Amino acid sequence: MNVYDKYSIAFPARDAFYHGLSRDFYDEFSEFRNVYDEASDFLNVDIYEISYINPKLRPELHTVCLITHCLALYRIILKYINKPHAAIGFSQGEFAAVAATGSVSFPEVLKLVYDLELLLMNNKTIQTGSMVRVIELDREILKECCNHIDHEGKNITLSIAYSQDQNVVSGRSDKIKELSKLAKEKGARWVIPLGASGAFHCPLCNDILKSSGQIFDQHEFRDSDYAVFSCVDGDMTTKGTDIKEKLSNQIAKPIMWDKLVRNQKKYGSNYILELGPGCTISGNTRIIDESIKCKWINDMNDFTSIINTTF
Numbered sequence: 033m034n035v036y037d038k039y040s041i042a043f044p045a046r047d048a049f050y051h052g053l054s055r056d057f058y059d060e061f062s063e064f065r066n067v068y069d070e071a072s073d074f075l076n077v078d079i080y081e082i083s084y085i086n087p088k089l090r091p092e093l094h095t096v097c098l099i100t101h102c103l104a105l106y107r108i109i110l111k112y113i114n115k116p117h118a119a120i121g122f123s124q125g126e127f128a129a130v131a132a133t134g135s136v137s138f139p140e141v142l143k144l145v146y147d148l149e150l151l152l153m154n155n156k157t158i159q160t161g162s163m164v165r166v167i168e169l170d171r172e173i174l175k176e177c178c179n180h181i182d183h184e185g186k187n188i189t190l191s192i193a194y195s196q197d198q199n200v201v202s203g204r205s206d207k208i209k210e211l212s213k214l215a216k217e218k219g220a221r222w223v224i225p226l227g228a229s230g231a232f233h234c235p236l237c238n239d240i241l242k243s244s245g246q247i248f249d250q251h252e253f254r255d256s257d258y259a260v261f262s263c264v265d266g267d268m269t270t271k272g273t274d275i276k277e278k279l280s281n282q283i284a285k286p287i288m289w290d291k292l293v294r295n296q297k298k299y300g301s302n303y304i305l306e307l308g309p310g311c312t313i314s315g316n317t318r319i320i321d322e323s324i325k326c327k328w329i330n331d332m333n334d335f336t337s338i339i340n341t342t343f
Contacts, residue, residue: 039303040261040296041106041116041132042313043125047227049098051309055084056332057105067104067138071096074139075146092149096142099128102307105329106132109307112339117301118259118268120292122313123233126263126279133256135275140251147247148283151240152230158240161231162205163191164212167198168221174199177214181207191233192287195319200226202234237284248280259299266291268299293320303327305338 057064058080072079075096082090083097102125121129124145131141152158166174175190178201182188188203188211201211208231212223231237253276259268262278266288269275296304306313306328314326329335 037114037302038117038300039114039305040118040120040301041129042304042306043102043119043121043128043132044098044306044308044310044312045121045123045125046095046098048125048308048310048312049087049094050227051330053083053097053101053309054331057101057108057335058084060332061108063111064104064108067107068100071100071139071142075142092153093146095124095149096146098308099124099131099142099145100139102128103131103138105307105335109305109329109335109338116258116305118261118296118299119256120261120296120304120313121263122289122316123263123282123287125313126260126282129260130253130256130275130279133258133260133270135253135256135260135272136251144247144251148244151243151247152232152237152283155237155240157236158232159230160205161203161234161236162208163200163202163226163231164208165198165200165224165226166215166220166222167224169197169215169219171196171199173218174201174215174220177211177218181210181214186235189234190286191231193290194316195290198319202231203236204231233282233284233286235284241280241284244283245280248276251276253279261292261296261299263287263289263292266293266295268295289316290320293317293324297321297324305329 068080079100082093119129119133127145130136131138178188188207190199191202192200215223253272255272256270261268264278264282264285304326309330311328314328317324
């Protein structure tokens with residue numbers, strides 16, 4: 033029996049792109065190259081060049097490149113191991129997860145992601161915001177800090193829930209500075225600014241929801257081939273209408289990563305297999321539950337190790 037008899041396939045967020053995409057798979061597999069050709073033809077741009085040669089050429093396509101790379105790798109891996117038991121994705125990675133399950137077709141998912149990226153990048157309110165990771169401060173105390181600084185919850189909020197004492201806050205940069213100072217006064221060991229250029233998964237994103245909703249309405253969401261877990265509530269679904277609703281709400285809603293990780297384990301997945309560079313999903317999953325086994329595929333060495341793993 034294969035060790036991946038029941039596993040969750042996992043797709044990372046946009047920041048994984050900046051760890052560098054391995055070109056090994058493109059050079060090794062014609063099927064991988066075919067996916068890139070399909071994406072490039074569909075978008076009328078050389079996705080290969082932006083992915084592996086000159087990323088600075090089109091920054092607005094970095095998420096598209098990451099998703100193309102990960103879904104191409106997904107097609108390859110299915111030749112060697114069983115279909116996943118479930119799919120999960122962190123932030124933008126959820127779009128790849130939804131595509132992997134067949135709810136949104138490829139390459140159409142790339143158009144959806146690209147249009148949303150432009151919407152986010154062109155919104156000044158979002159882009160001038162910031163995010164911090166607060167470590168070793170109880171979540172309830174952190175929420176109280178946010179409420180103290182912004183009683184109405186319009187400018188700052190807990191945006192990523194990792195664990196009871198490790199979470200992310202997003203919002204207006206001036207409010208984030210106040211929060212950072214207050215969190216340290218309340219006992220936080222570290223308050224680490226994130227490299228993200230903007231504030232995401234928070235109320236600052238509310239003013240683009242009408243436009244983003246119109247973008248989502250241009251795409252068909254079908255019932256998925258297997259379970260996909262939502263970042264918004266941590267729950268699984270296979271119903272296309274539910275997948276669309278949850279994914280469209282993710283832009284302005286907090287990521288409930290701790291709940292998602294625990295729920296996919298309860299659902300029966302005995303492994304998480306992460307595709308793409310950085311190992312960010314694996315690292316953030318171990319914060320929640322060290323007993324969950326995580327593997328990842330970044331390069332050909334990882335790939336060879338995975339396909340040769342058996343009981």
